[in-house]
Each structure stands twice: as structure tokens, then as C-alpha cells.
Amino acid sequence: MKDKPEPAPKDFAAAVRGLAATWVALIALMLASLGSAYLNLGVGNVVAGLVIATIKTALVVWFFMALRRASAMTRIAGAVGLATLILLMALSFADYATRARAPARWQSPQQLAPALGVGAQR
Amino acid sequence: MSYLDDGYTLRSWLTTHDHKRIAILYAIAITGFFFIGGAAATLIRLELATPAGDLVSHDTYNKLFTAHGVIMVWLFLIPSIPSVMGNFVLPLMIGARDLAFPRLNLLSWYLYMGGGILTLAALFLGGVDTGWTFYTPYSTMFSNSYVLLTLTGVFIVGFSSILTGLNFIVTVHTLRVPGMGWFQLPLFVWAIYATSAILVLATPVLAITLLLVAAERLFQIGVFDPAYGGDPLLFQHMFWFYSHPAVYIMVLPAMGLVSEIVPCFARKRIFGYRFMAYAILGIASIGFLVWGHHMFVSGQSMTASLVFSLLSFVVAVPSAIKVFNWTATLYKGSIRFDAPMLYALGFVGLFTIGGLTGLILAALAVDVHLTDTYFVVSHFHYIMVGGSVMAYFGGLHFWWPKVTGRLYSGVWARIAAVIMFIGFNLTFFPQYVLGYQGMPRRYHAYPPEFQVLNILSSAGASVLAIGYLLPLVYFAVSLWRGERAGANPWGATGLEWQTASPPPTHNFDTEPAAPKTVYGYDAEADARLAARGAPASTERAEA
């Protein structure tokens, strides 16, 4: 059965307040992300950055894009897109994580000038 | 007034929003591309009739098999059933007046034509020699051919695919006639829906991959180049993440078609409808998990190869379920061997063989021996040609009366189907043997001991060509002198048969009611009625 969508806020002022609160939260999270980058957290830096980005995205998607008001099918469409991307990364990393690496000594490449057009060659 | 009479000018065709006209525009274009790709195949088979590389140079040969692959995959197979039959029949099947976004549909066609013309231009300017798979670093660093132009063409065609898939998904969700729930949908609709999901999710990854190859080629910067810290396998992961689901784009609509044809010509409800629907979804989803089986010998880790090998075995299960169910549908059916049925039966048999050889290839140890041999070539041709192309012809023959309002010669159609079946097997079965005997693919010369099988294969190709050319003749004849078809010449169920042949522009004069059961055939009831001399339970006229 079709989900009952959440109705739009009756009061314009209330709508504005809600959106403004979201904006404030987004800016605050951005500053938190910036600040955390200046702390030496090791792998925690990456985690913090991505977690904060995910929270910001969730705020944008839920409040600005009004996904809570959309039909279930619409929400599934967005979720499936994200899930497929995660699948690409995760299963490819089944390869990368389990492959032994033996990188050769790094050499600066002998760079030729790039040739635009047909048949660019080294 | 039918949709064909709704404007006779070229402009009315080129600016149409009517999904039926757009389907015909696609049909004409892909027929053209099919024969161009077929011409490349002809030259390949002519070259391979003798062991020495004497017909064309090795460079030209590389360009031939690349052209054949690029054209057949992107310009023929991927758009064929969805953009021709999906476009024409899907709205009719759900009782809609058109797709959800008719103008987007027309844009899809123009993108397809633009990309197709660019790709052909690359071909005529001198061609590409990388193989349709564009493996790096050859395509990015070393190939001195029209890679960029071809990539651009394919990139544009990709957007055509994405928009078509988007259109179908939204159409199936929002434009079904009231009362038509998901489990009242014909399996063709399920198949197109699943195909559209793949189109929408996989094609963008191809697009970005091609963009990266183009960037690397243009600016000599390396995402796939180890000298810059890149990885050739990164290309392969991204490329095959699209290209494996792409083969399901090619086969799922064909399966949907077979599920329409078999019940009609066995006069029997499809066996296990729900399992068929779930199997379609299963194939589409598991199909996203198996791409690494194209990379078993490329340097992928053993662990990943094991995972992909296992998943490739798993994906065979829903396909097998479908084959069992089609067979079970035939059991105690009242089978008529009209042309569409011959093609559908051909599909079932040839797809089974192709699928089984896929399992052989999915076994890691065996694949090490068989990879890049003619075994692989034969495997995918069994599925794509013995499967998808045969099903496409089956669909053409099934819906021709609906699309054109004319009947074609049943005798000649059956002859063509049999010739195609024989020609196909003669062409491709020897290639399995060549493959496990060790003949590599993409070679224009080979050791003399392989010649006999190659000659058989080339001979088969000429028979197959006749099978493909014959329909051009009797279809053309039917347009000029064929008997007028009624609304439902096959006595089939499905809403598309409830309107005139050919349909009016707006599809239905009054909105049709959703049928209570899908595939409401009843062979036993038909037989009892026939015994009493009464007409069949569904209206039909002799084809």
C-alpha cells in the first residue's frame, strides 16, 4: 500500500524555522569537520570526515530534499543507487585487500608532452 | 485511424512523441547497425576460413573484431528488445497511453543516433583496434586508432540507455491501469523493469570509466597507468561492473519475450509465475555481483576470484528456474509451431547450452585454460545470438501483426527460423571444440590443425546469414501484400491484443480493464471446445 506521506507544514514561519535550523546544523558540522582535521587522530580523521559528511547528507536529503514526504518507491530508488555504489567499492576491495603488493621503486615518469587528437602516443 | 496514419511527413516521424513511432525509428536504426556489425563478422569468418592471415592484415583484423563487438553490443543488442519492443509494447501491456516522459523518449532516440553515427564515423575513418573491451594500458597509451571518437560515441549511446531505463521504471510505477498489481503484470513487463534498473545503475559506471580513459588518452595522466600510481585492474573492475550486468540487459528482455510467446503457443498458463518474476529480480541483482569472473587471469587476488566464482555459480540458479518453468509450461500444452514459437524454443535450448558453458567457465581452474579462447567466444554467442537475437526475432514475428496490421507468410517464417537455428549451431558449436583445443580468440591466423572446424564455422555463418536475410524479404512482402491482421491473430492474452492492429495513436479508445488473471490460457478448455467444434476460449483467426 502507498505510504501516507508527511504533509507539508501548514505555517510558512514554521517551515522557515525548520529549514534555518537545518542550515545552522550543516554549517556547524562543516566547522566541526574542518576543526577535526587539525587534530592528529590517525585513521580517526578519515572516519570523522566521512561520518560528518554522511550526517550532513542525511540532513540535506531528509529536510531539504523532503525525502520524508516522498513515496516509498522514491526512497527506494535513492537507496538502491547508493547501495549499488557501495557494492562496487566493497566487492572490488575484496580484490584489493587480498592482493599482495610489491611496488617497484618509485621513478619519476619520463613524461612526454601530451598530444591532443587522434592516436595520442608515448 | 492508426498511429501509422497519424501524419505521413518525415517531420511527423522525426518529431514524434508517440512511443510506437519511436519504437519503429529504433527498429530501423538497429537493423542497419545489425547488418553493419554482421558485415564485420562476415569478413572475420572469411579470414578465419584459412589458417594463414591472408585476407586482411592483423591490424585490420583487430579493427574488424572491435567494430563487430562495439556495434553489436552497444548499437544493437542493448537497445534492441528494450528500445524496440519495450517502447512499443510496454505502455500497451499496462494499459497506458504512452510512456511517463514521451519527449525524453524521443531524446533517447536522438542520443542513440548521434552516438551511433559517431561510432560509425570512427569506424569509417580507420577504426579502433583495442577490442570492444578497451583494456588499458593499450587503449590509453599505445593504440594509434580512433579510440576517443569511439568512446565518445559509446558514451552518448550510454545516456540514451539511461534515459530509456528511467522512463520505463517511472512508467511501470505510475501508469499502470487501475487494478493491475505487480503480480498481474505480464512477465515481459517484469523483465523490462529489471532491465531498466540495470540500465540505470550500471551504465553510469561505464560512462565514468570511458571518461577516465578519454582523460588519460587526451592528457597522458594516469588513473589506470601504474607509472602514476594507477592500476589497470581499476579499469577492469569499473568496466566489468557495467559490462557484466550489461549482458543481463541483453538477456532479461529476451527471457521476458519467451515468457510471452511460450504460453500463447502452448495455450497454457506460464508455470510458476511468481517464481519467474522472482527469478528475473534474482538474475538482475545477483548479476551485479559476478563481474570479477572476467578477471580471473588478469591479476585479481585469489580470494576475490573465489568469491566471484562462487557467485557466478549462484547466478545460474534463477536462470535455471526459468528454463525449468518454460519447459513445464510446455508439458501438456497444446503446442503450435508458429514462427514465434520456433524462435522461443530455439532460445530455450540454446540459452541452456550457453548457460551451462558459462558454468564451465565460472570454474576457476577450468577458466585458466579456457579464457581468451574460442570457448568463451562460443559461450557468449550462444547466449547473445542463440539467445537474445533469436528471442528478438521471435518478438518481431509475434508482434509484427500488432505493429503493422499485416500478417506475414507463416511458411517462409518457419523456414527462416529453422535455417537460422541450423546455421547458428553450425557456426558456433565447432567453436566450443576449437576453444578447448586451445585456439585463442582475436587471432587472425591459427595453426593448420584447427582449419576443419573453422571451415565448418564459416560455412555455418553463411547459412546463418541467409536466416537473417530472409525475414527482410517476407516482412517487406507482408507490408505490401500481407493479409490484414485482426486485433488478436494469435489468440493471445495481454492488453496489447485488446486494441486494433495497428493501434491508434492514443493506444486505447476506452481505458481497458485489467485482466483478472495474467496468462489466462486454458489448453484443456480449448481442446474441449474444439472437440465440440466451437471457437477457442480466446478469440483467434488463422495466421
Place this chain on the structure above:
Amino acid sequence: MTARTAPLADAARTPRHAETALRMETAELGMWVFIATEILFFGGLFFAYLYGRTHWPEGFAAAGRRTDVVLGTLNTAVLLTSSFAVALAVAAAEHDRRRWVARLLWLTAALGVVFLVIKGTEYRHEWSEHLFPGPGFALAATAGAELFFVLYFLTTGLHALHLTIGIVLMGAFAAGTEHASGWAHPPRLQVAALYWHFVDVVWIFLYPLLYLIVRHS
């Protein structure tokens, strides 16, 4: 997949309202499906980045230090504010505040232009510092640094292209709000706004990955 007996069978009474609601749902679903395709389009680049970051951590760190964190943060704030502006515009349209709709949409477009200007400034700096991949790349001695900048320019370039399309879209809707034909009506605006927010979300992820790799010394 939920089994639905009929599309919008339980929607409003009048056929016209049902048709509008149907068109709205159709357009919104279409836009989200399109957003799904874009997730996978950009996602390929994120995948390449993931590969690069895990295989060449020092190179990415060295290169990541050379991006302009001040301008990058400023741009992030600009884009977040522009999303706020367009969300306000949609709310204003739903509550029939037409003058505000046009103003807010022009503001959104303007903020988009500001973003592009700042980005252009960054690109100019990076060009003069020899951070464009190719001959003469400044960090050629560090493995993986050039790969970082390849991905930096590709992702931000593609993002800027999408943003430009968004600016044109917002401008068109700003101009169209006052149009007599009413083509820029609220449901359509909401769907167009979804595109803008999506462009913002891409940047939300690009920001930490490109600017905040290693800022502590």
C-alpha cells in the same frame, strides 16, 4: 517491492487533482532515479579515489596539503547556503509567496556563480603552482600525488559542470516564476530543487576527501 493494487487509487477525489498528483509523483520519482544514476556516475570517481588513497597514503597526504582549505571551506559554506536558499524558495512557493520565490531562486543561482568564481580562483592558483597533472608537475617525486590531482580536477571539474547546469536551471525557474503560463509551478520547482541539492551533496563528500586529508602538522 511493495505490491500496490493501483497507482494513486487512494489519492484525491477529482480526476484533475489526481492527475496533478500523478504528474508530481512521476516527476519526483523520475528525478530520484536520475539522482541514482548520478550517484553511480560520480561514484566511479569516488571509487578511483578510494583506490588511490588506500594505495598511496603519503602521496595523497602530500598532495592534499596543497589544496586551499580556506577557499574550499568557504565554497562549502556557499553551497550549503545555496541549498538553504532553494529549500526556502520551495517552501515559499508551497505557501504562495511568489515574490520571495523569485528572489530566493536568483540568490541560489548567484551563490552558485560565487562558488564557480572561487573555484576558478583556486584553479588559477593551482595552475601557477604547477599542480596540474602533466609535464612539470610540482610533486612528481612523490608517488601518488599526481593521481590525487588527476582525481581532484576531474571530480571538481565534473561537479562544476553539473553546478553550471543547475545555475541555468535555477535562473530559468527564477525568471519563470512570474510567467503568466505558470510553467514554473511549485511541484516542478521542487523537482528542480532536488537536482540542486544533489549537486550540493556531491560537494559535501568532496570537501573532506579533497581538503581535509591531513591538516594537522
